[in-house]
Amino acid sequence: MTTRTLIASLIVAVSVPVLAACATAGGPKIGSAPQVEGQKQFDGNAQAAGATQVVxxxxxxxxxxxxxxxxxxxxxxxxxxxxxxxxxxxxxxxxxxxxxxxxxxxxxxxxxxxxxxxxxxxxxxxxxxxxxxxxNNVLTAVGKIDDPQPWGLELVDGTRCELRHGGAWGGRSDDLVGAYSCDKDHVYVLTADEHAVDKSQPTWTVKTGDLGRPDQQFPAATVVGVRTAVFAAAADGSAA
Known part of the structure; x- marks a missing residue:
């Protein structure tokens, strides 16, 4: 056996156990696809950005x-x-x-x-x-509502959405309606009532999907985490 052949054999012998150890030690498996967030259910523990930031x-x-x-x-x-x-x-x-x-x-x-x-x-x-x-009239003092809705939402995938204010929007057969318009095609924040944002966890979530005819069937709404929620405040107010 030549010196070159001996060196090549040693390299192979050392490399195989090292690669095998990497594949079983909790790191990414060689040849496997990266793990991604599920499409229909949001895992708050997988949200790398942590709790929703309120601005x-x-x-x-x-x-x-x-x-x-x-x-x-x-x-x-x-x-x-x-x-x-x-x-x-x-x-x-x-x-x-x-x-x-x-x-x-x-x-x-x-x-x-x-x-x-x-x-x-x-x-x-x-x-x-x-x-x-x-x-059209003098602006007298005004209070605030009990449950303000975010003016804007930035979702964990970078999509930005703005609160709906009236207008004629599409529908869908599951009776969800549009609450926010978004800067991504065919994406709206959907709701079944006036509370489109679920604030029950540190990472807030919303349901997203498409709109069309009132009787049109779409895939089930996707639950998506909210990275940033934007509200408005007065300079002399006390943000709650």
Whole structure:
């Protein structure tokens, strides 16, 4: 046996036990596919990001002006209807308004410093942009609802979703309805009632799926973890 043949034999003899040990020691098995989260049931213990992070956005300061880092659309102020005075569904403190029509987007609004009728409203929880609106009545003090709904949700797979405010949406045969629209095609956060987010565990979860005709059948909704939940708050409020 030559020296080269002897060395090659020793390498093989050492490598095989080492590879076998790696495959049985809790590390990834050679040739196996990586483990992935189940499609129909969410395992909270598998959520690498840990508990859902809650973010309270304060877009307008106590002076009624846009907070640092926020910009205001220069377009002319649009008239909206805030009578009766209604608290924003996404506010964790008093002091935020929700006005109609829904198509205007005046759903998460802070009082501005311009006039007793002035509003600065967030257009999206994912952009630091505000738009001016003018209320049809004086903006008197407003409280908050008992169970605020997140303005925006970032799911564990990176999908971003925004709270629904009216509008004509599709349906499905299992009677689940859309609660949030998402930035991924054919993905909506679904609910059977007004509570779309399950907050019973440190990692909140939602059900996602597609919408179509009211009688259309779709695969069972997928339970997905929530990485980040975005709410709104007033600068002089006390976030609950």
């Amino acid at each position: 309270n956005l304060i877009a307008v300061g106590k002076d009624g002006e846009a907070a640092s880092g926020w910009t205001v659309d220069p377009a002319a102020s649009e008239r909206v209807y805030c009578d009766p005075i209604t608290p924003s569904r996404s506010a964790v403190t008093p002091g935020l308004y929700e006005c109609s029509p829904n198509a205007a987007g005046a759903n998460t609004c802070w009082a501005s410093s311009t006039t007793p009728y002035g509003l600065l409203c967030g257009m999206s929880p994912w952009t630091k942009e505000l738009r001016r609106f003018t209320s």
